[in-house]
Amino acid sequence: MSHHLLAFxxxxxxQGGIAxxxxxxxxxxxxxxNYKGRTRFDRLFLIARSSVPLCIDALKVAIAEAKRGADTQRYREAVECLRIAAPSEPEAVFDQAWLSNQEAANRIETKRLLTELKGYKNNLIKESIRMGNEDLGKHLESIGDLNAAAEAFSKMRPDVSTSKQFIDVGRHLVRVSVQRCEWAMVSAHLSKMGGSQSQEEEFILQPYIKIAHGIALLGQEKYHEAALSFLAADSAASSSNYNELASANDVAIYGGLLALASMDRSHLQQQVLENPKFxxxxxxxxxxxxxxxxxVSGRYSACIAILESYRPDYLLDIYLQKHIQTIYAQIRRKCxxxxxxxxSCVSLDTMNKAFGRPGQPIEDELADMIQSGILQARINTIDKLVTTIGTNPRVQMQEAALKSAEDYERQALDRLRRMGISAADLELKGQKKMGGHPLHGQSELAMEETLG
Structure with missing residues (x-):
């Protein structure tokens, strides 16, 4: 690693990043x-700031991506990073002419769109107002003003007239909320999108909603719910319907990893391996x-080995990076x-061969699992054994017998109480409406006695 890259x-x-x-x-x-839209730059920039081997190449591609758009702040950030990591690269020099021209063009376009929208509002033409807000929102998003873009897209809602327009508003707001990592808002916007679309629109929208909802739940660390959402996505729809958020490969990775972290073997078999959609x-x-x-087959060390070989890839994913350590730890503990x-008893040598890491004996990890209640076992450091704590069958039988006796006693008391009520003629009879009174005769007296 060069000293420039080391400094970067x-x-x-x-700044809290990883290498x-x-x-x-x-x-x-x-x-x-595999991606379209602004997520392309976001992913490239994350790879550049995290991967030592890909840093310079990713920054160069990110700079080219930024210059194809209108967000000058992104261009500045990418060039500044490359200037630190590889100052001798041609792309590490700011293209001042492009910056000045693009910023001037952005200001002119913003003013033009605001003037047009004001005219539409004066004319009170709903469709023109909707389109004006949509054009303004797209422009503001493209230049990186996400707060103003979200506000413009929200103002489209009162003027929508078809289900397609309603869906478009939802997709705009979801996309901006994902970029801002506002996961609760993503779920809120998605919940408003369902229900009124045609069969064709529903087919196109289903994977988008499931994948976006899965990403939002992942961001909130709700791994089991996120896994179920990814697993329910329909693979028959084209990935172009959702690749502004994720690719089809990402769906497989997110759904598979989160299912491994949160589901037992039977559910993994039924809901993942045997799931025709997934x-x-x-x-x-x-x-x-x-x-x-x-x-599922019980080859836990092989499962962990496969996942570990792909850990570098997942650490470069825009949604997984912050969660991969927790997800991998959950999968490892489950294994x-x-x-x-x-x-009932396993030697520490055997456990180290199956799950040990180089230079990291497994004793400390087992002790942490035992202390947190994840693993019911004891560690014998003298004989180098891990002994599981099994429940005494005699105690189990006694507890079951006591519970049965308590249930029988409760049922017997209920029956005796009912017999006493019946013998005292205090039971409530069926209601009869006579003379405007809800109860008549002895039934009314029984009700008074019971209430008394």
């Missing part, structure tokens, strides 16, 4: 072709399918717990 990643580390030194398995150019996604990422199949279930 030192700055990134001080991935292992090269990912994907090709950068092929990877970025199977098409899984075919794009066969290693995810292999990892899930290994877990250890499942591995221990058939045994």
């Amino acid at each position: 990643f030192t700055i990134m580390d001080n 991935v030194t292992d090269p990912p398995k994907f090709d950068l150019d092929l990877y970025i072709q 199977r098409t996604f899984l075919e794009l990422e066969p290693h995810i399918r292999r990892a899930i199949a290994q877990f 250890i717990v499942q591995y221990m279930i058939p045994f």
Whole structure:
């Protein structure tokens, strides 16, 4: 690593970033072709700030991507990063002419759109007002003013007249909210989009809603709910319907990893491996399918090994990066717990061979799991054994007998109470309307006595 690159990643580390030194398995150019819209730059810029091997290449592509758009702040940030990481590169010099021209063009376009919208409002033409707000929102989003863009898109709602227009408003607001990482707002906008679309619109919209909702739930660390949302996405629809948010490969990765972290073996088999909708996604990422199949088959160390080999890739994902450590830790703990279930006693050497990491003995990890209640076991440091804590069958039988006795006693008391009420003629009879009174004769007296 050059001293310029080292200085760059030192700055990134001080800002709370991470440095991935292992090269990912994907090709950068092929990877970025799966996306459209502003997420392309966001993903490239994250890769540049996180991947040591891809840093300079990703920054160059990000600069080119920024110059194809109108967001001058993004261009400034990417060039500034490249100036620190590789100052000798031609792209590390600010293109002042482009910056000045683009900023002037942005100001002119903003003024023009605001003037047009004001004219539409004066004429009170609803369709023109809707289109004017939409054009203004798209422009403001393209120049990076996401707050103003969200406000413009929100002002479209009173003027929509068709289900397609209503869906378009929702998609605009979801896209902006995802860029701002406002996960609760993403879910709120998605909830307003369902219900009124035609069958064709519903087919196109279904995977978009499920994937966007999954991303929002992932951002809120609701891993099980997010997994169910990704698993329900219909793979029959084209990825062009949702690739402003994620690719079909991403859906397989997100759904598979989150399912592994939050579901047991039977649910993984039924809801992932045997899920006809999700199977098409899984075919794009066969290693995810292999990892899930290994877990279901009880080959836990093989499952972990597959996932670890792809950790560098997932650390470069815009939605997964902040969560990958937690997700991997949950999967690892599940593997250890499942591995221990058939045994009453396992040697620490065996556990280290199955789950140990280089230079990190597993004893500390097991102790943490035992203290947190995840693993019911004891560690014998003298004999180097891990002993599971099983429930005494005699105690289980006694507890079951006591519970049965309590249930019988409660039922017997209920029956005796009912017999006493019946013998005293205090039961409520069926209501009869006579003379305007709801109850008559002895039934009314019984009601008074009961209430008394």
